[in-house]
Amino acid sequence: MSNFIDTLTVAKFGGTSMGSVDAMESAAKIVNANPTIRLVVVSATSGTTNQLLHVYKAAVRGETLVVNDLLGALEHRHLEMAKNLNAHPSTLDEIFSELSNTAKEITTESPRQLDQLLSFGERMSAQLFRAALEKNHITAHTVDARTLLATNSFFGKAEPQIEATRAHCARNLLARLKEKEVLVTEGFIGADSHGATTTLGRGGSDYSAALLAEAIEATNLEIWTDVSGILTMDPRTVKEAKIIREISFAEAAELANFGAKVLHPATLLPAMRAGTIVFVKNTFSPFDPGTKIYAELADKPLFRAVAVRNNQTLITVSSLRMLNAHGFLAKIFAVLAEHELSVDLVTTSEVSVALTIDGTSLGSSGKGIRENKALFDALSTIAEVRIEENLSLIALIGNHLTQSAGIAARAFACLGDVNVRLICHGASHNNLCFLVDSEQANTAAQHLHRAFL
Numbered sequence: 256m257s258n259f260i261d262t263l264t265v266a267k268f269g270g271t272s273m274g275s276v277d278a279m280e281s282a283a284k285i286v287n288a289n290p291t292i293r294l295v296v297v298s299a300t301s302g303t304t305n306q307l308l309h310v311y312k313a314a315v316r317g318e319t320l321v322v323n324d325l326l327g328a329l330e331h332r333h334l335e336m337a338k339n340l341n342a343h344p345s346t347l348d349e350i351f352s353e354l355s356n357t358a359k360e361i362t363t364e365s366p367r368q369l370d371q372l373l374s375f376g377e378r379m380s381a382q383l384f385r386a387a388l389e390k391n392h393i394t395a396h397t398v399d400a401r402t403l404l405a406t407n408s409f410f411g412k413a414e415p416q417i418e419a420t421r422a423h424c425a426r427n428l429l430a431r432l433k434e435k436e437v438l439v440t441e442g443f444i445g446a447d448s449h450g451a452t453t454t455l456g457r458g459g460s461d462y463s464a465a466l467l468a469e470a471i472e473a474t475n476l477e478i479w480t481d482v483s484g485i486l487t488m489d490p491r492t493v494k495e496a497k498i499i500r501e502i503s504f505a506e507a508a509e510l511a512n513f514g515a516k517v518l519h520p521a522t523l524l525p526a527m528r529a530g531t532i533v534f535v536k537n538t539f540s541p542f543d544p545g546t547k548i549y550a551e552l553a554d555k556p557l558f559r560a561v562a563v564r565n566n567q568t569l570i571t572v573s574s575l576r577m578l579n580a581h582g583f584l585a586k587i588f589a590v591l592a593e594h595e596l597s598v599d600l601v602t603t604s605e606v607s608v609a610l611t612i613d614g615t616s617l618g619s620s621g622k623g624i625r626e627n628k629a630l631f632d633a634l635s636t637i638a639e640v641r642i643e644e645n646l647s648l649i650a651l652i653g654n655h656l657t658q659s660a661g662i663a664a665r666a667f668a669c670l671g672d673v674n675v676r677l678i679c680h681g682a683s684h685n686n687l688c689f690l691v692d693s694e695q696a697n698t699a700a701q702h703l704h705r706a707f708l
Contacts (some may be wrong), residue, residue, distance in 0.1 A: 262474040263432070264289065267296040267442060267464035271481040272538040273380045279387040279472045282479065285541050286437055287391050291335035293432050294471065296400075296442045296464040297384050299376025300336070303329065304457070305442075307373050314361035323357055329354075333379050342386035350378050366410035370444075370454045374401075377441035377460070385439045390626045394436040402427045403470075404445030406453045409595055413445060413453035415466050420445075421674060424470040432471065439466070461519035465533075469525035476526060476533045478518065483537040484546030485510060485517050486559040492697050496704070499560065500544060503552045506559050506652060507533075509685045512599075513562040513650035523548070555654040558707040562699050564566060564691055565597075566614030567646040569676065573607035574638030582606065583637075590633045595622040595672060599648065600679040600688060611648065611690060646676060647696035651687045651703055656680075669706040673699045 266289075268282045286292050299307075306329055313321040330351050335414050337346055356373045381397050390396035405419035431438055437576050442460025445453050455462050459480055468476040485507065488496040502510075502528045511518040517535055526533050527550065536545035572587055588609060591598060600611045612624055624630065625642055634640045656662055663680060666687060677690035 262291045262475070263293055263471065263473045264291040264477060265294045265464055265468040265471070265473045266292045266479060268298065268384070268479045268538060269460065269481070270298040270301040270303075271304045272479050273297055273299065273384065274662040276336055276387075277335075277543065278538065279340065279384055280391065282384065282399050283387040283391040283393065283411060285479065285538065286388060287393055288541075289474070292477070293426070293437060294467065294473070294566045295379065295384065295388075295437060295439045296460060296467060297439060298442050299380050299459040300333070300383070303376040303379070305635075308369075309374055310358055311361060311369050311372050314358050315364055317362070326355060326358060326603065333383065336383055337386065339384060340386040341390050342383065346382050346386060347379060350375060350382065365404070367451060370410045370413075371452045373454055374441070374444040377443050381439050381441050386437070388437055390679050395439055396436055398427065398431070398438050398440045400441040400444050400463065401446035401450070401452060403440060403467060406445040406447055406455070408447040408449070408451065408453065410451075412451055412595065413447070413463075415445065415455070417466075417469075419448075420466055421470045424467065428471060444604045455521075458519045459521075460524075461522040465522045465525040465531070468531050472529065473531055476531050478533065478535045479538045480517055480523070480535065480537060482517060483540055483543040485548075485560075487708050488700060489563065492563065493561075493701055493704045494693040497708075499546050501547050501552060502550065502559065502614070503555060504548060504550055505685055506555070506654065507546075507548045509650065509652045510560055510562050513564050513648060513652065513686065513688070540543075553604045555661060557655065558651065558653040560652045560702045561700050561708065562650045562682075563696050564613065564648040564650070564654060565696065567607060567644075567648050567690065568612045568614060569643040569646055569690065570612060570624070570634070571607055571609045571641040571643070572634060572638045573641070574604055576638070584603055586637050587634065590630070590637070593633070594627065594630045596630070600690065602675060602677055602679065611677065643676075646690055647693045649689045649691060649696060649699050649703065651707060652685060653707075655684055656687055657684050665706060666703065669702045670699055671702065673702070 272278050272282045304615050310322055310325045354657055357372050385395045385397050390447055403423050406413035442463040443661055463623040484498045486496040486498055490496040504523050508523045512520045533548040534545055598610045602609045673691055673695045675689050679688040
């Protein structure tokens with residue numbers, strides 16, 4: 256599609272960038288200043304997805320008054336924003352009506368209905384941002400993401416269908432990208448082959464933007480957030496953290512996967528496939544250079560950053576039947592695959608397997624592993640199962656770490672009294688990982704950052 260536009264940029268604005276009228280107007284000015292931005296992907300306004308999740312839980316419990324109060328607060332907030340953006344009074348009427356009807360239909364837990372409910376956050380945000388663009392004299396229209404992003408029917412954490420998404424974009428975006436207008440669409444949401452609304456899981460708007468950038472062969476993908484790029488550590492934990500101006504896809508993917516909150520872990524996969532250059536920049540300091548992510552860099556330091564990923568669950572499966580037996584691991588991973596759970600770290604002994612699961616693995620519902628009774632029962636038929644929560648994954652990110660002597664010794668020396676629950680080293684050249692109690696995570700990360708960066 257890039258044959259008719261020399262440089263095509265997809266810009267994604269996160270929840271804080273959509274969080275207020277002032278923030279939206281700052282984002283609109285960024286779009287106005289860059290004529291190559293033709294498609295904008297937006298998150299829900301900050302806090303809205305969590306509020307909609309509360310609506311869902313209250314509806315399941317049958318708390319009608321609570322549902323009405325929560326919906327009333329959401330409506331009031333978004334109507335006030337619409338008023339200050341000079342939007343037509345009817346801009347959100349249809350969405351509010353559909354939202355109210357959807358909430359009334361929820362009586363029992365249903366991942367499908369939850370996805371439908373959560374989609375309204377992005378749908379409201381897209382309409383508001385279109386108004387913000389028009390207020391800044393930009394011709395803009397919205398495009399329903401459900402007509403663009405095709406997924407399977409695994410509600411809560413749907414898998415994108417790449418070729419179908421490409422076909423949808425060719426049919427519903429190609430002609431419109433030729434016009435002198437900016438198109439605004441929703442992140443996080445898509446639709447299955449039956450037209451049912453799906454979500455990509457929490458934080459999935461970055462991923463949506465990358466998938467759409469790939470589908471329309473965009474030159475650049477800009478991720479606009481509230482920090483000025485990818486840092487060597489979360490500055491709230493380590494005040495000495497520094498911005499990384501340039502980084503390779505491999506390093507950035509490791510950082511995203513191991514907890515750097517600037518990017519959704521899956522964001523870089525479509526960009527790597529398509530060769531799209533990714534920029535991470537600050538909506539509130541747009542002239543800061545931010546971080547540029549390339550396929551490869553000539554200068555790749557031994558140590559790049561430290562990442563922390565909280566909300567980790569350790570599952571230990573133990574059985575004497577493992578001893579000198581074959582096929583045991585295959586059975587465990589078959590159960591996890593059936594529940595569409597991905598494993599991060601694995602260690603084994605003669606009679607047990609320990610593996611970590613990210614807290615977001617169960618998708619948009621926000622549930623934990625313990626609440627998945629079917630998973631626990633299935634694993635229990637294989638062996639004894641122990642689940643530990645309130646853990647955090649600490650990752651030292653760099654290059655050629657497995658080929659450099661003494662790194663593990665230095666890391667353990669600086670961790671001091673921090674109790675390490677699990678270690679993973681050797682599977683990747685780019686990371687050395689430790690699983691620790693969450694209450695010790697910040698201390699561990701600070702020690703590693705000061706020792707290596």
